Amino acid sequence: MSNIGSYEERVKNFDWSIAEKELGYKKGQVINIGWYCSDRICEMGKGENLALLWENAIGEEKRYTYNDIRVYSNTIGAFLRSLGLKNEDRVCLFMDRIPELYIGLVGILKIGAIAQPLFSAFGDESLFVRLENAGASAIITQRKHALKVRKIIDRLPNLKHIIIVDHDVKKELKEREIAFSMEAERIDALEIFPTKAESPSLLHYTSGTTGLPKGVQHVHYSLISQYLTAKWVLDITEDDIYWCTADPGWVTGTSYGIIAPWALGVTQCVLDSGFSAEAWYRFIQKYRVTVWYSAPTAIRSLMKAGDQIVRQFDLSCLRHLISVGEPLNPEAVVWSKKVFGLAFHDSYWQTETGSIMIANFPGMKIKPGSMGKIFPGIYGTVVNAQTFEPVNDPGVIGLIAFRPGWPAMMRTYWKNEATYKGKFKNGWYLPGDRARIDNDGYFWFIGRDDDIINTAGHLVSPFEVESALLEHPAVAESAVVSKPDEINMEVVKAFVTLKPGFEVSEELELDIMNFIRKKLSSLAMPQEVEYIDSLPKTRSGKIMRRVLHAKEWGEEIGDISTLENE
């Protein structure tokens, strides 16, 4: 029997107070995610239960009990306080998937500061715009990533502390850098800051179509829906060994890679290494993973590696598989059923929603290719793109829309209230995706409603890449769109015109690719650069990305009456 039991019954009798009661929370009281993820589990007498099984690329292992999480997060919290950091200060986490990243988030939340996790593969410019926007006071990082911080520190006067968790004593610390070792001291008691439901907890940065990245602000009350969705969609229980493959630099990696599993008291695994099918299967076998939350790109990469390799491992421990990040293609669902004996259950949500909104629930019939049904207690539908009224006919495509009010809903975009308000129309929150709903209430993803590129489940802003391209000495103009990709669904493609004196060459294309990779990230790196004489523009000079997009996807170009050259 799954945790959710009957989906229909849950829908009929739903109230968020179910989660509040289970967590022992009463309205108006203190709610601190850091405490719930560590101290509470210990107070329940489960301090010696394993919280984290960690392994890196060279096979080094570490194990942490809930009591370890409690004391080491205390150590981090106390250290931050000793630097003068306090509630609502922004503290950035910029690390690979090392234990300090996971436990650091708990420590930051315990002192009431706002955690700002960032993907460690970000280049210095991507890092700069996010740190500057957040006004971060401190960054916790590794020495290899501190090199990127050093390049931008002169432009970040608010960034007072660069905390390096693996400092090499033989090397000199630079300006504002300070060494810190989480395991050097075990602090048993720390005064937890009394955050309330609406106290800010996290800032996750997500890409915008036409502007700089937006800081999605969440609050401590988000725990309520993260806890219940993990219980009902991921179906995790205390006896499970859970593996969320997402990086905590992205929202899945925090909501379901730190907060939800630890609030539920489950043992979770982390593999800090690059992808290979063999390494992943070996990891599942070794740690006897039972619940596996992954992403379509990874699943398609495993498919590509073939069926034979699956048979080399004992994966009989697996009992529930879930996917998120981009639509899961039907072939992947069928394939996973064939090779694992279990179908991947697709789920849908985004950084702004903070928790799962639509899912294929355990025990429910899976329609391969469908996102599933709406989570109980959330009212969602698809609406007409012009009127923002619900589309009542099954099968008709509209914009996905949710009535605001669930606990993990973002509270604003950091210092960008106007853009936040623009996400609501006619009383609906619009995530920016198009879908249809069938006769049985299943949602079917159609595509984005804007120019944002979803590559391997990560959103990339064409604007950000175009801006960076213009800093390359050879590039005069640029336009960035997605192009189809078998594994990643979409990848970045750039169209560029060159400045006088530069000539088209393969070497230049490679140079442009590497320029963006280092400046922004490998995700944002164009996988193809096409040189053209001029970009399609409107008569007012605006680049018409949709013309280039249509060309890449083999679609109708549509109305080009405003095209400059027509």
Add this chain to the structure above:
Amino acid sequence: MDDLKDVILEYVIEEYGDEDDKITCETPLISGGLVDSFSMVSLKRFLEVKYKISITDEDASPEAFDSVNKIADLVRRFIS
């Protein structure tokens, strides 16, 4: 070490390494997390430009790109 490995190793260190990394011809690049699947595309492009070859998608697997030694073996297959 032959010239081919020298060239590839130098490029990998220059583009993907940092001052703490001690990258050798045996260092796991993909499984070790030094080069991710997206960055692998630029590494593949470098090889294609440098050696005037075209590496098929089937051959450009994470396993084939997992060390300088393996990459050199792959390139040799295409230039021979």
